[in-house]
Amino acid sequence: MSTQVIVLNGGSSSGKSGIVRCLQAVLPDPWLAFGVDSFVEALPARMRSSDEGIVFEADGGVSVGADFTALDAAWVAGIAAMARAGARIIVDDVFLGGAASQRRWQKALDGLTVLWVGVRCERAVAEGREIARGDRVPGMAALQADVVHQGVRYDLEVDTTHTESLECARTIAAHQLFIENHLRHSDNMTDRTD
Numbered sequence: 001m002s003t004q005v006i007v008l009n010g011g012s013s014s015g016k017s018g019i020v021r022c023l024q025a026v027l028p029d030p031w032l033a034f035g036v037d038s039f040v041e042a043l044p045a046r047m048r049s050s051d052e053g054i055v056f057e058a059d060g061g062v063s064v065g066a067d068f069t070a071l072d073a074a075w076v077a078g079i080a081a082m083a084r085a086g087a088r089i090i091v092d093d094v095f096l097g098g099a100a101s102q103r104r105w106q107k108a109l110d111g112l113t114v115l116w117v118g119v120r121c122e123r124a125v126a127e128g129r130e131i132a133r134g135d136r137v138p139g140m141a142a143l144q145a146d147v148v149h150q151g152v153r154y155d156l157e158v159d160t161t162h163t164e165s166l167e168c169a170r171t172i173a174a175h176q177l178f179i180e181n182h183l184r185h186s187d188n189m190t191d192r193t194d
Contacts, residue, residue: 002088002113002180003088003113003114003115003176003179003180004083004088004089004112004113004114005079005080005083005088005089005090005091005109005112005113005114005115006023006031006089006090006091006114006115006117006172006176007091007093007105007109007114007115007116007117008020008090008091008092008093008117008119009093009094009095009101009102009116009117009118009119009148009149009152009154010094010118010119010120010121010148010149011094011121011126011140011141011143011144011145011146011147011148012094012126012130012136012140012141012144013121013126013127013129013130013133013136013140013141014119014120014121014126014141014145014160015119015121015129015160015165015168016035016092016119017035017037017092018160018165019092019119019158019160019165019168019169019172020033020035020090020092021033021165022165022166022168022169022170023090023169023172023173024090025169026166026169026170026173027088027173027176029088030088031088031089031090032082032087032088032089032090033089033090033091033092034075034079034089034090034091034092035091035092035093036092036093036094037092039071039072039075040054043068043071047067047068047071050065050067051063051065052065052066052067052068053065053067053068054068056137056140057137058137058139059139059143060137060138060139060140060141060142060143060144061139061140061143062096062140062144064096073104076104076105076108077108079091079108080108080109080112083109083112084111084112091105093105094144094148095148095149095152096144096147096148098147098148098149098150098151098152099150099151099152099153100151101148101152102116102151102152102153113179115155115156115172115175115176115179116152116153116154116155116156117154117155117156117157117158117172118149118152118154118156118157118158119157119158119159119160119168120145120149120157120158120159120160120161121145121159121160121161122145122159122161123141123142123145123146125160125161126141126142126145127141127142129141155175155179156171156172156175158171158172
């Protein structure tokens, strides 16, 4: 059995999107990429500034309402369905709820082989990236840097503070290959004992 889903979790401006693009380049098989930023952009404009949708506060805080939560659940279920149909998926998310956010994904991805990756970045570096990007509410990087990792369990963590996206992607790809080889070896051993 091979890894079917790679989930990257990290705060805003931690470097997840760059890692995803590099993973698609270095992994030997085709992998589809889905990020929370694309999901938010797919929402109707009115939901990007309403209490029922998603609100980006002036201090960088993010709050979500019932309509956002319902559509997010459908998005997660859709990604899980694609993986079950045979697509290999890389997810780029921000676990605003920490462990509760991971549990939501774990429930949806139950029965699939998932590699959980934490993407960390020192707060000051993420804040600098946030300013340079110019498309984020100031303060998001600082507020999310630690909270998204609270209670979350990872198979692997990478830190983009001083490591480029490509090197992080190579580390993740090597870990993914190791897991696949280990699972393949375990399956072969099971076949021999049957």
